[in-house]
Amino acid sequence: MPLFPPDRIKTDASDGAGNPCGPYRALLLSDTGGLTQFGAFIEILPPGSRSSIKHWHTAEDEMVYMLEGEVLLHEGDRATPMRPGDTATFRAGDPVGHCLENAGEAEARYLVIGTRSPADSVTYPDHDRVLHLDRRGGARRWTDHAGQPAQSPYLPETD
Structure with missing residues (x-):
C-alpha cells in the first residue's frame, strides 16, 4: 500500500491573476497515488474566492465534504452555508449548476x-458554455450551448 506523507502530495495552485474565481490551492490526493477511476483532492479556498464557475457534469458524480471554515454552496439560484461536517453531492446529469464561494474571513x-x-x-449555464472532455485522447473543446466553437469562460473576454 503506497503511503504519501504530506510533503510528497502533488499540489496545484493559482494566485488568482486572470482567474475570475480568485486564488486557490489544492492537494491532489488521487493524482499523487496515480489513481484513474476517481479524483480526490483537498481544496483550500481563501476569503473572496470561488471553487469554479457554476457548472454541472453529464457523466461524472461529485461530492464535497467540508473540513474547515465555511463556504456558500451555490446551486441554481440558491445559496446555502456549508460548515465542517456538511456534505454536498451532485449526481451526473442533474442540470443544476453548482460552485462554492468563500464569503467569510477565514480560509x-x-x-x-x-x-x-x-x-x-461540463455545462456552464450562466455563461452559455460547454466543455467537452475526452480523457482517452486528452482533448478539451469549448462550445456555446448551440455547439459552436467558443472561448473558455475562465479566460478574459477578447474583442
Whole structure:
C-alpha cells in the first residue's frame, strides 16, 4: 500500500491573476497515488474566492465534504452555508449548476471526490458554455450551448 506523507502530495495552485474565481490551492490526493477511476483532492479556498464557475457534469458524480471554515454552496439560484461536517453531492446529469464561494474571513478547506469518466461534458449555464472532455485522447473543446466553437469562460473576454 503506497503511503504519501504530506510533503510528497502533488499540489496545484493559482494566485488568482486572470482567474475570475480568485486564488486557490489544492492537494491532489488521487493524482499523487496515480489513481484513474476517481479524483480526490483537498481544496483550500481563501476569503473572496470561488471553487469554479457554476457548472454541472453529464457523466461524472461529485461530492464535497467540508473540513474547515465555511463556504456558500451555490446551486441554481440558491445559496446555502456549508460548515465542517456538511456534505454536498451532485449526481451526473442533474442540470443544476453548482460552485462554492468563500464569503467569510477565514480560509476554507474541503474534500472533493468525483468519478473520472472517459468522456464528459461540463455545462456552464450562466455563461452559455460547454466543455467537452475526452480523457482517452486528452482533448478539451469549448462550445456555446448551440455547439459552436467558443472561448473558455475562465479566460478574459477578447474583442
